[in-house]
Amino acid sequence: MNQHETVPNASAGWGGRLFGWIDARFPLSKLWRSQVSEYYAPINFNFWYFFGSIALLILVNQIVTGIFLAMSYQPNAHLAFSSVQYIMRDVHWGWLIRYLHTTGASLFFVVIYLHMFRGLLYGSYKKPRELLWIIGMLIYVCLMAEAFMGYLLPWGQMSYWGAVVITSLFGAIPWIGSHLEIWIRGDFGISGATLNRFFALHVVAIPLLLLILVACHLMALHEVGSNNPDGIEIHENLDAQGKPVDGVPFHPYYTVKDLFGVGVFLVVFALIAFYAPTLHGFFIERNNFKPANFLQTPPDIRPLWYFTPYYAVLRSFPNKEFGVSAFALAIILLFLMPWIDRHPIKSFRYRAPMYRILLGVFAATFLFLGYIGVQPATLFWQKMGLRIAEIYFLFFVTAWLYARRPSRRALLITFFVALAVVLLIDWRFYLASIAPLIWRTLVIPVAYLALFYLVPLLWPDGLRDRTVPQRVTFR
Amino acid sequence: MKRNTGRSRAAAGAFLALLLYPATGYAIQLSGYPLMTAPVNLNNQASLQRGARTFVNYCMGCHTLQYVRWSRVGRDLNLNNRALRELMFLQTKPTQMMLNAMPAREASRWFGAAPPDLSVMVDRKGVNWVYTYLQSFYLDPNRPTGVNNAAFYRVAMPDPFWQVQGLQKLVYRKVSENGGTVNRFVRFVLVTPGTRSPAAFRHMVGNLTNFLYYVGHPDELKRVHLGIWVIAFLVVFTVFAYFLKREYWKDVHRKHPHEK
Numbered sequence: 001m002n003q004h005e006t007v008p009n010a011s012a013g014w015g016g017r018l019f020g021w022i023d024a025r026f027p028l029s030k031l032w033r034s035q036v037s038e039y040y041a042p043i044n045f046n047f048w049y050f051f052g053s054i055a056l057l058i059l060v061n062q063i064v065t066g067i068f069l070a071m072s073y074q075p076n077a078h079l080a081f082s083s084v085q086y087i088m089r090d091v092h093w094g095w096l097i098r099y100l101h102t103t104g105a106s107l108f109f110v111v112i113y114l115h116m117f118r119g120l121l122y123g124s125y126k127k128p129r130e131l132l133w134i135i136g137m138l139i140y141v142c143l144m145a146e147a148f149m150g151y152l153l154p155w156g157q158m159s160y161w162g163a164v165v166i167t168s169l170f171g172a173i174p175w176i177g178s179h180l181e182i183w184i185r186g187d188f189g190i191s192g193a194t195l196n197r198f199f200a201l202h203v204v205a206i207p208l209l210l211l212i213l214v215a216c217h218l219m220a221l222h223e224v225g226s227n228n229p230d231g232i233e234i235h236e237n238l239d240a241q242g243k244p245v246d247g248v249p250f251h252p253y254y255t256v257k258d259l260f261g262v263g264v265f266l267v268v269f270a271l272i273a274f275y276a277p278t279l280h281g282f283f284i285e286r287n288n289f290k291p292a293n294f295l296q297t298p299p300d301i302r303p304l305w306y307f308t309p310y311y312a313v314l315r316s317f318p319n320k321e322f323g324v325s326a327f328a329l330a331i332i333l334l335f336l337m338p339w340i341d342r343h344p345i346k347s348f349r350y351r352a353p354m355y356r357i358l359l360g361v362f363a364a365t366f367l368f369l370g371y372i373g374v375q376p377a378t379l380f381w382q383k384m385g386l387r388i389a390e391i392y393f394l395f396f397v398t399a400w401l402y403a404r405r406p407s408r409r410a411l412l413i414t415f416f417v418a419l420a421v422v423l424l425i426d427w428r429f430y431l432a433s434i435a436p437l438i439w440r441t442l443v444i445p446v447a448y449l450a451l452f453y454l455v456p457l458l459w460p461d462g463l464r465d466r467t468v469p470q471r472v473t474f475r
Numbered sequence: 476m477k478r479n480t481g482r483s484r485a486a487a488g489a490f491l492a493l494l495l496y497p498a499t500g501y502a503i504q505l506s507g508y509p510l511m512t513a514p515v516n517l518n519n520q521a522s523l524q525r526g527a528r529t530f531v532n533y534c535m536g537c538h539t540l541q542y543v544r545w546s547r548v549g550r551d552l553n554l555n556n557r558a559l560r561e562l563m564f565l566q567t568k569p570t571q572m573m574l575n576a577m578p579a580r581e582a583s584r585w586f587g588a589a590p591p592d593l594s595v596m597v598d599r600k601g602v603n604w605v606y607t608y609l610q611s612f613y614l615d616p617n618r619p620t621g622v623n624n625a626a627f628y629r630v631a632m633p634d635p636f637w638q639v640q641g642l643q644k645l646v647y648r649k650v651s652e653n654g655g656t657v658n659r660f661v662r663f664v665l666v667t668p669g670t671r672s673p674a675a676f677r678h679m680v681g682n683l684t685n686f687l688y689y690v691g692h693p694d695e696l697k698r699v700h701l702g703i704w705v706i707a708f709l710v711v712f713t714v715f716a717y718f719l720k721r722e723y724w725k726d727v728h729r730k731h732p733h734e735k
Contacts, residue, residue: 043727085542085594088694095694096701248727256720263713270709274702278598289599474731 035222040235040247041254042228044472048118049226050261051111057262058108059214063207065101073153075199077192080155081291099277105147106283107269109306112140113366120337120359123346124227130338132220137335139213144307146206149198151304152190156288161301163190163198169314172324189294230472231346237471246472300376308373309366313392315377316385318429326389333396340396342403345465354462355402358452362395383437386429387444390422394445398452408457415453419446502617503647506657508625513606514681515688517696523552526686529679531562533635537582537590540573543690548573551693587631597684597691606684609636610677613645613663625660640676641669 012020022028072091074083087094116136119125125133152163167190171181186193225235234244248254278284282305287298303311313330317323333340348356369388375381401414422445426438456462516522527548530540546569549559559569566574583589597605608626612634615623620633625645634640643663650659669676689695 043731082542089542089547095698099698246731252723253727256716256723260713260716260720263709263716267706267709267713270702270705274698274705286599286601289595 035218036251036255037249039222039250040244041226041250042230042232042234042244042472043246043248043253044228044230044474045226045254045257046229047261048114048121048229050258050265051115051118053258054262054265055108055111055115056214057265058104058111059210061100061104062108065097065104066203066207068097069101070203073199075153075196077155077195077292080153080195084154096273099273102284103269103273103277105150106279106304106306107265107272108143109147111265112143113306116140116334117363120362121348122227122229123231123341123343123348125338126231126341126343126346127338128224129220129227132217132224133338134335135213135217135220137331139210139217140334141331142206142210142213146202146210147304147306149202149206152195152198153202154288155195155292156285157290157292157296157298158285158288158301160190160292160294161298162303163194165301166303167194169324169327172320174321227346228472229347230349230469232468232470232472234472246474302374305370305374308371309369310373312369312373312385313389315373316382316389318382326393330389330392333393336396337399340403341399345468347468350466350468352402352463352465354452354456355399358395358398358402361391361448361451365391365395379434380437383434383441384444386425387441390425390445391448394418394448394452402463405463406456411453411456415449418449418453422446422449502615502623502629503645503658504628505625505647505660506652508607508611508660510601510603510607510626511610513602513684513688515602515685517685517689519685520553522682522685523689524554524558525679526682526684526689527552527562529683530686531564534593534683535573535575537575537577537632538593539575540594540690541592542594543573543693545569545571545573547693548690551689590632593687593690595691597688602684602688605687606680609680609683610640611663612637612640613643614666615645625663636669636676636680639669639671639679640673642666 019029023030069087072083072087072094074080084098087098089095091097119133119136148163148166152159167181167185170184171177173180182188185191186197225233228234232246234246237245239245272279272283278286285304302308310327310330314323314327317326343351343355345351348359365388369385369392372381372385372388397414397418401410406414422442426442430438514522545559545563545566548554548562549556549569554562563569577590579589600608604626608624611625611627612622613625614621617623618629620631622630622634622637623645624630624632643665646661646664647658648661649656651657665673671679692698
């Protein structure tokens, strides 16, 4: 740090003197240098690395549009639905503000899911970034709470019944469940009391928490440094000045690069917000154009698309306790990724072919679960949901097993144990009337287990890792 | 505002049809009734104006547009003061919402369900559904209103267009599907002719659907036009950002030429 930059300089203009005055009292230029202009990021970021800064942009968008919506919105069961309609019609640019908020909410999840998948691809949760990943997961859980509570506010049919379903999940917790459910709702059912408290949580409590967590996420990131598509630590290869050879200062290199990424993203954002704001019922559901009616349960209750993967897991068990436990486990396991995948190689680029297939299948599993969650709750989709949920959980088992090169015996034992668990679940929920469906869909987990546990027996090279290069690759 | 020719003839026809129509005992639940494509065009001012007229004449006795102001409709549909006044019948203030005098409590006793507000109905049911539904009433002596609807099984609403469209009969056939028997729609047969030709009636419903679509999204035209400018700006911005990025990254590429 150069001393003269923090001391008021008489020869500088009034702007320089002002900065000097501030710098003597607040670490402005120090922060700027340490966090931005001298924060070294790897040179080889690819398109997956746009989503962090884009997520930050959406957070700002949600807060700004949210402030303007809160100016006209009425958190009152008698007025909420109407006030949203008045925002859309009588508030100047109200329709634009609301569509930016609704489109932003859905795209927030698109971006966060891509951001998280980037973490899985390049092993960004591995040492020393375990805490960074956990803070990120906390942000994700907060975001889910924020989205869920925000969705009650328009007070449409789906808002109402979605809230009924999700709050009733807490009722499945043994002993305290039913009390907890009433405590969360503030009433015996979803009512104006629930609406008011969800409004308070949606506009004050959770956004505050989110901002603090995002700050922590960035602080943790800047402490350990960014990972990159090769999963190589750039701070282990320094030049004479002590700067990473394969790093560039975040500013200006990544600020201008992210500017481009933001531009592309905003084009997509604007296309949706201006030309398909409801996105055929995916961003704003049709049934939510009907005011909430606690006497009329809609035939199909489903959450918005970003919760449907978990909703499919929840729905796939006929037993509520099982469903809720599976739902919770599906999220908890993501928290534990740093200790499940303990493989020393970070990036999937240099992992064994079988691991790369595993990641691809996991991504497909998540998307397919999302698709199943949108379908009506027929027996067929319920069973399919169970099968795909089994695959979802088996990913973590397989990732754990692949973390150390597994022996033939370990592969075989895990194969039979996993198969036994799958069959045990079928036995627990066996119904003679759907026996053919159970047997037919059993092929899905069996094929999965055969692929990841039996194929490596015949193809040992499928588990052979590749050599990690000394320096990052850069095109 | 509407001519009344043919009303008594149609009424007599309806009465006769009701008498002659064989009672089946149960209302028919159809499966797989296809939806027609609604001719929505917000740029067609004449269509919106005609739709508004049809709405006021045929729908507003029971239904409201509680989030829509008369003045807004007048402004968006380019109605002059006199035309707007004519549309408003006896309501006095153009800044009022498009409400009616039907008490909801009574209405739900009369019909079994209060007629819903139609401000966002198109978003709720889909524009093609609304367009199809309004043309799909058919005679059904098992219903208290004398009609059923092919798009809405056992609908409580009576057919508002029975004079204009004429009364029609449902032709269906039983087919087996997934191990059960379902009723498949074949066609409608007009029992008594309406005061308008089928084509003219379809046109009238099309205009009405267009109007109902408009009241759901009064700002849609503005949004569509503004979107072009916003996206054009963003595309130019992105192009500049791309070249700025390339310029900045030139020296990084010079410094790291070694990799693949």
